[in-house]
Amino acid sequence: MQSFLEIFDIYLLEAMVNGILLGGLLALLALGLNLIFGVIDVTWICYAELVMIGMYGMYFLVQYYGLSYYVAAPLAIVLVAILGALLHYLVIAPLLSAAPINQLLATGGVLFVLQSFATVAFGVDFRNLGIRLPVLAFADMHFSYSRLLAFGAALIGMVVVYFFMTRTYTGTAIRAISQDRQIMALMGVDTKKIYLITSALGGALAGLAACLLVLQYDVHPFVGLSFGPITFLICVLGGLGNFVGGFVAAFVFAEIISLGGLFSDLEWGYVLAFGFFIVMMFVRPNGLLAKRS
Amino acid sequence: MNARLAWPVGVVALIALPFVYRDPYHLHILILILIWSFAYTSWSMMGRFGLVSLGHGGFMGVGAYVTALLWNHLGVSPWIGIPIALVCAGTLALVVAYPCFRFRITGHYFALVTLALSGIVLQVITATRDWTGGSLGYTPERTKGNNIVALQFDDKTVWYLIALAVWLCGLLIWHWVDRSMSRYAMEAISEDEDAAAAAGVNVTFEKLRITVISALMTALAGALYCQYQMFISPDTVSGIAVSLQMVFAVVVGGIYVALGPTVGAIITLLLAEFLRIFFGTKAVGWDNLVYGVLLVLFIIFLPKGILGSLLERVRRRPPPAAMPQSQAAPLGRAP
Numbered sequence: 079m080q081s082f083l084e085i086f087d088i089y090l091l092e093a094m095v096n097g098i099l100l101g102g103l104l105a106l107l108a109l110g111l112n113l114i115f116g117v118i119d120v121t122w123i124c125y126a127e128l129v130m131i132g133m134y135g136m137y138f139l140v141q142y143y144g145l146s147y148y149v150a151a152p153l154a155i156v157l158v159a160i161l162g163a164l165l166h167y168l169v170i171a172p173l174l175s176a177a178p179i180n181q182l183l184a185t186g187g188v189l190f191v192l193q194s195f196a197t198v199a200f201g202v203d204f205r206n207l208g209i210r211l212p213v214l215a216f217a218d219m220h221f222s223y224s225r226l227l228a229f230g231a232a233l234i235g236m237v238v239v240y241f242f243m244t245r246t247y248t249g250t251a252i253r254a255i256s257q258d259r260q261i262m263a264l265m266g267v268d269t270k271k272i273y274l275i276t277s278a279l280g281g282a283l284a285g286l287a288a289c290l291l292v293l294q295y296d297v298h299p300f301v302g303l304s305f306g307p308i309t310f311l312i313c314v315l316g317g318l319g320n321f322v323g324g325f326v327a328a329f330v331f332a333e334i335i336s337l338g339g340l341f342s343d344l345e346w347g348y349v350l351a352f353g354f355f356i357v358m359m360f361v362r363p364n365g366l367l368a369k370r371s
Numbered sequence: 372m373n374a375r376l377a378w379p380v381g382v383v384a385l386i387a388l389p390f391v392y393r394d395p396y397h398l399h400i401l402i403l404i405l406i407w408s409f410a411y412t413s414w415s416m417m418g419r420f421g422l423v424s425l426g427h428g429g430f431m432g433v434g435a436y437v438t439a440l441l442w443n444h445l446g447v448s449p450w451i452g453i454p455i456a457l458v459c460a461g462t463l464a465l466v467v468a469y470p471c472f473r474f475r476i477t478g479h480y481f482a483l484v485t486l487a488l489s490g491i492v493l494q495v496i497t498a499t500r501d502w503t504g505g506s507l508g509y510t511p512e513r514t515k516g517n518n519i520v521a522l523q524f525d526d527k528t529v530w531y532l533i534a535l536a537v538w539l540c541g542l543l544i545w546h547w548v549d550r551s552m553s554r555y556a557m558e559a560i561s562e563d564e565d566a567a568a569a570a571g572v573n574v575t576f577e578k579l580r581i582t583v584i585s586a587l588m589t590a591l592a593g594a595l596y597c598q599y600q601m602f603i604s605p606d607t608v609s610g611i612a613v614s615l616q617m618v619f620a621v622v623v624g625g626i627y628v629a630l631g632p633t634v635g636a637i638i639t640l641l642l643a644e645f646l647r648i649f650f651g652t653k654a655v656g657w658d659n660l661v662y663g664v665l666l667v668l669f670i671i672f673l674p675k676g677i678l679g680s681l682l683e684r685v686r687r688r689p690p691p692a693a694m695p696q697s698q699a700a701p702l703g704r705a706p
Contacts, residue, residue, distance in 0.1 A: 121479045123425075123486065172671050179423045182482050183622065184670045186425070186615045190663025193612075197656030299656075303611060307490030310483040318479060345498030352491040359470040359484070 089340060095221065097336030098329065102229035103290060105328035107305065108312045109236055109321060110283030116256040116319035117276045120170050120181045124189035126306030128165075128281060131192060132158040132288025133297040137205050147209060155285035162281020163274055170277070171270075189302075196299035204296040211293065228290035235286045236325075239279070252276055256319065308335070308348060311355050385535055389528040398527045400644060404636050405534035406595050407620070411632030412541040413588030414617040416548060417581055419626050421561035423478075424582070425614040426467065426485030427589045429492035432609025433460040434590030435597035436496060436503060439511045442521070444502070449522040453594045460590030463488075464583050472578045475564065486611060493610035508604030511597065522598050530599055537595060538633075541588060545629050548581070557581060612659070619666045625676030634678040 111125050122128070135157045139150035169188060173181045211223040243249035251272050255262045263269050295301060312331050316323030331351050338347030389398060414427050437456035441447040447455070467488050471481055496503050503509055514521045517529065524530055548554055556577045559567035568574050597603045606612065616639070624635025643658040650657050673680055 115479070121483060123482075169667055169671075176670075176674070177421075178478055179421065179482065180670050180674060182423065182479060183618055184667050186618060187663045187666030187670065189611075190615060190619070190659045190666065192663075194656040194659035194663060198660060303490065303493070307487045307611070311487045314476075314480055314483050314487075318483075345494045348494045349491060349498065352487060355487070356466065356470065359474065359476070 090337075092221075093336045093340040094333065096225065097333040099221070099225040099229040100336055101329035101332030102232040103287065104305070104309065104312055104332050105325045106232040106235055106283060106287050106290075107309045108316065108324035108328050109239065110280045110287070111309060111313050112316070112319055112321055112324045113239075113276060113283070114280040115313070116321070117252055118166070118170065118273050119178065119259070121185070121310075121318070122165070122280070123182060123185045124165070124192055124302075125280075125284060126302030126309060127189050127192035128158055128161055128284040129288045129291065129305075130196060130297070130299065130302040131161060132285045133292040133295075133301065134196060134200055134205075135285075136289055136292045137207060137297050140207055140209070141205075147207075151286075151289040154289055155282050158285030158288060159278045159282035162284065163278040165281070166274055166277035171273070193299050193302070200299065202299060204298045206296045207292050209293065222294070224293035228293060231286065231290055235283065239283070242279075248272070248275060308351065311351065315355055315358055382539065386532070389531045393528075395527055398531055400640065402527065402530050402534045402599060404633075404640050405531075405538040406592055406599065407640060408633040408636040409534075409538045409541040409595075410589055410592035411617055411620045411624070411636050412538075412545055412629075413585045413592065415621045415626050415632045416545060416585045416588070418618070418621055420557040420581065421478075422578065422582065423482045423618070424485040424585070425482050425611065425618070426488035427585070427617050428489035428609045428611060428613035429485075430460045430464065430586045430589040431593035431596075431613060432489075432492045432496060432605065433463060434593030435603045435608040436509070436593075438594040439509055439597050439603060440502060442511050448520050449594065449598055450520070453522075453591065456594050457587050457590050460586050461583050464586035465579065468579055468582045469575075472575045472582075477564070486614070489609060489611050489614045493605050496605045496609060504604075506605055508602055508607075510602050513601065523601070534595065534599070537591070542629055544584065544588065548584070549629070553577060553580065615666075616662070619662055621676070622666065622674070623669050623676055625679030625682070627675065628679050628682055631676050631678045635676070638677070 107125070107129070111122065114120060114122055114125075132154050135154040136147075136150055139145045139153055140147060143150075145153070165185070165188060169184050170181060173184055211227070213222050243253055251262070251267045252275070254265075255267065255269065255272055259269070262272075291305075295304075308331060312327045313324055315331070316325070316327035331354075334351045334354055335347035338350035388401075392398075410427075410431060414424070417424055434453075434456045437459050438449050438452040441452035441455060442449060467484065470476070471484055476484060497505050500506075511523075514523055517524045517526060556567065556572045559570065559572055560574050560577060564574050593608050596608060620635030620639045621632045622635070623638055624633065625631030639662065642661060646658045646661065669676070675683065
């Protein structure tokens with residue numbers, strides 16, 4: 079009995095640490111979505127599909143063109159950033175004055191396009207990068223380097239975005255626009271340009287997430303569905319457009335998924351997270367960090 | 372007078388059709404169109420009031436899977452299983468929608484929460500693969516020949532008539548809502564919730580009622596689809612793709628007119644069939660690719676849908692000055 083408890087605790091600890099590592103990645107995803115929502119007031123339903131395209135980009139750059147991972151990653155990030163800017167230019171910009179729900183549905187159409195494009199172009203096979211990173215053993219616990227790397231890179235990415243938003247003129251303009259859309263145009267800020275930059279930045283974050291996810295998961299056209307819904311839940315739980323709330327919510331969710339997955343299948347972790355989400359909606363409907371009115 | 376005659380004549384013609392024309396393939400397409408039209412109509416009941424739900428794939432999945440699971444594991448006839456499935460879907464709708472409406476989760480938030488709902492139903496079906504067969508799909512056990520208790524029929528004519536009856540019921544419910552006070556309440560809510568509440572509308576109750584009606588209809592569509600096709604998989608009856616497919620068909624057909632979803636179903640299913648025949652086995656993905664591009668184009672250029680825009684044009688022509696200034700805002704209200 080004693081030994082059983084010891085083993086159990088080690089597993090529990092391992093699951094908790096893995097939850098934190100997963101949380102970093104989810105926080106990165108939530109940050110990109112929150113950025114787009116906070117600044118442009120649009121929700122990209124197809125955000126996870128941009129990540130999926132980025133993962134395919136990584137796969138082809140590494141497997142077909144034989145680039146090393148660290149050369150391919152910036153290329154993939156740039157590719158998804160361009161995709162994000164294109165998405166804004168072609169789909170969102172014509173709909174900026176339309177009802178918000180129309181914008182949401184239009185990005186839903188883009189989700190269809192990206193998913194089926196991947197199906198048509200790459201087939202439905204599962205593909206992986208073929209990079210095997212070693213496993214770090216520490217005090218009887220096992221952590222894969224890919225998760226540690228993903229966690230570190232996600233944190234660095236978020237810090238870079240933070241400094242960009244607070245220390246540069248463009249970043250300040252982006253934050254100002256998210257506070258007041260109408261006035262900033264009168265203050266001489268080119269809203270169109272800022273929107274385009276923000277979309278590219280959101281795309282770049284999706285690209286970074288893609289580079290990190292591709293280390294841990296196989297790529298297939300519907301891979302976006304496995305982390306897309308959870309990202310939306312995190313953003314709503316944290317309060318759409320609230321960066322800090324999204325960050326906290328990501329770790330809360332990741333712990334629930336990881337610990338839920340410890341006791342049963344990983345899918346049940348997701349179901350548990352959704353149940354938690356519903357309960358939280360009763361308790362804190364405006365997001366985790368919102369003040370109760 | 373013409374319009375008044377057109378309905379009964381049309382219905383009689385539709386009922387008579389399978390007795391005159393018996394090509395099984397065309398009947399099959401017609402049945403699918405009717406079942407999906409019913410599902411799309413149920414989505415548009417909410418969608419027309421700006422309640423954009425992306426969770427209807429979830430309700431449909433509940434309807435289909437609960438019915439099939441009860442039949443296979445407990446031997447419960449679909450005649451009892453379908454009501455149970457409807458109760459499950461209705462409860463799910465209440466549990467998710469009540470906090471949303473009570474705490475004013477609208478617009479983006481509502482769409483995202485319901486989107487997550489359909490994702491989660493998909494996850495549950497996949498997670499319980501020991502019972503549901505997971506992503507490989509699920510087949511209700513066959514009985515031999517026509518069996519009323521099992522709600523299984525070899526004869527396509529029977530299915531055609533069932534689907535037709537259900538589709539007509541859907542249109543009747545649509546009309547019933549359209550002519551009720553509920554419609555005015557919902558329109559007031561979609562314009563301004565605070566103002567509607569101040570005018571004495573019970574906002575939460577009205578929204579819940581329309582959501583539950585819509586969820587029940589969607590679940591029934593799922594159960595019918597399961598009984599007709601005798602095969603369901605998470606991809607065809609649940610998940611985000613199905614939810615978006617509903618939105619797409621309704622937007623294409625026309626969200627504000629009774630027959631809009633039906634026109635949408637006809638267009639989307641014929642398009643899918645055409646692509647399937649045209650591209651053969653390579654068609655995997657192509658239909659959704661075309662859907663997606665069309666959905667984006669429609670929302671940008673023709674937000675009232677094909678039938679909606681046509682009807683508007685027809686109506687506008689005879690009295691040129693009759694059209695009032697205020698046109699319905701496409702899909703809810705611009706901020």
